[in-house]
Amino acid sequence: xxxxxxxxxxxxxRGRKVIVSNRRARHDYEIVDTYxxxxxxxxxxxxxxxxxxxxxxxxxxSVDDGEVWLRGVHIPEYTQGSWTNHEPRRTRKLLxxxxxxxxxxxxxxEQGLALVPLSMYFADGKVKVEIALGRGKxxxxxxxxxxxxxxNREMARALGRRAKGMG
Numbered sequence: 700x701x702x703x704x705x706x707x708x709x710x711x712x713r714g715r716k717v718i719v720s721n722r723r724a725r726h727d728y729e730i731v732d733t734y735x736x737x738x739x740x741x742x743x744x745x746x747x748x749x750x751x752x753x754x755x756x757x758x759x760x761s762v763d764d765g766e767v768w769l770r771g772v773h774i775p776e777y778t779q780g781s782w783t784n785h786e787p788r789r790t791r792k793l794l795x796x797x798x799x800x801x802x803x804x805x806x807x808x809e810q811g812l813a814l815v816p817l818s819m820y821f822a823d824g825k826v827k828v829e830i831a832l833g834r835g836k837x838x839x840x841x842x843x844x845x846x847x848x849x850x851n852r853e854m855a856r857a858l859g860r861r862a863k864g865m866g
Contacts, residue, residue: 793830
């Protein structure tokens with residue numbers, strides 16, 4: 700029976716569905732490199748994430764004893780959960796390959812880079828976290844980035860007006 704599809708395969712989630720993203724991280728840090736990591740969660744945490752409830756506002760990742768941990772992520776308790784509910788701000792383990800972890804250890808120690816979570820999403824039904832190696836921006840860097848973005852936006856507007864024959 701080649702070519703037949705299992706009924707369970709048809710129900711599986713496909714693609715990428717973003718749960719929460721950390722826009723502030725891209726403002727505060729210059730992103731050097733990004734990694735996709737799995738995350739160890741309990742059942743009520745996944746159900747709470749499926750409802751689209753999470754916050755990466757104060758979140759960061761750290762490497763302790765050769766393992767990567769995600770700290771400060773707020774996943775609120777599941778409303779229909781009972782005694783099995785989770786603690787909202789508990790430390791969660793990230794799942795990465797050994798080579799990636801060793802690379803992260805080297806870069807965070809030597810170059811003074813921080814591990815910052817950029818987004819949390821479902822990829823084919825599994826929760827993934829996109830973490831980045833980031834170098835902290837200084838306030839004048841942030842101002843320069845904002846000025847550059849505003850200038851690009853103004854150029855795009857002017858080009859758009861010109862293309863429409865208005866200016």
